[in-house]
Amino acid sequence: MKKIPLITEISKEYTFEAAHHLPHVEKGHKCSRVHGHSYRIEITLQGPIHPQLGWLVDFAELNAAWEPLNEQLDHRLLNDVPGLENPTSELLAAWIYERLDIPGARVSRLKVAETCMSSCTVFPAPG
Numbered sequence: 609m610k611k612i613p614l615i616t617e618i619s620k621e622y623t624f625e626a627a628h629h630l631p632h633v634e635k636g637h638k639c640s641r642v643h644g645h646s647y648r649i650e651i652t653l654q655g656p657i658h659p660q661l662g663w664l665v666d667f668a669e670l671n672a673a674w675e676p677l678n679e680q681l682d683h684r685l686l687n688d689v690p691g692l693e694n695p696t697s698e699l700l701a702a703w704i705y706e707r708l709d710i711p712g713a714r715v716s717r718l719k720v721a722e723t724c725m726s727s728c729t730v731f732p733a734p735g
């Protein structure tokens with residue numbers, strides 16, 4: 609059997625409900641009005657597989673890391689959250705990325721979906 613070097617990622621999805629408006633769009637833009645989304649977040653980790661446990665980290669570690677952020681975002685007006693005064697998908701993804709703390713793991717991608725059709729993904733710049 610060939611031993612092929614593999615890169616392994618694990619992912620977990622979360623959802624929260626929140627309202628927002630975008631304060632810098634032009635007058636009359638639909639997003640200037642307060643409206644809500646069922647946000648979907650996908651957190652992806654990359655790293656080595658533990659030789660005994662056979663996993664990157666326990667999925668429960670993702671739950672523990674997500675919970676304090678969920679507390680700050682769920683059922684809130686995102687514009688009221690410090691650092692999210694302009695809560696676009698792009699800036700929300702960066703906000704979450706910068707605050708996610710998962711010991712021993714590297715967040716390789718963080719995806720924020722506002723709707724079924726629209727999403728933003730951030731990941732560390734190479735180098």
Ligand SMILES: Nc1nc2c(c(=O)[nH]1)N=C([C@H](O)[C@H](O)COP(=O)(O)OP(=O)(O)OP(=O)(O)O)CN2
Nearest residue numbers: 630639643645695696697698699722723725726728
């Ligand atoms: N690049 C971005 N564009 C838009 C953002 C954003 O965060 N980044 N946000 C919005 C609004 O929040 C809007 O509520 C969601 O976007 P949109 O895909 O336009 O939502 P709709 O379901 O209304 O999509 P339609 O295809 O027009 O039905 C807007 N743009």
Ligand SMILES: [Zn+2]
Nearest residue numbers: 639643645722
């Ligand atoms: Zn919106």
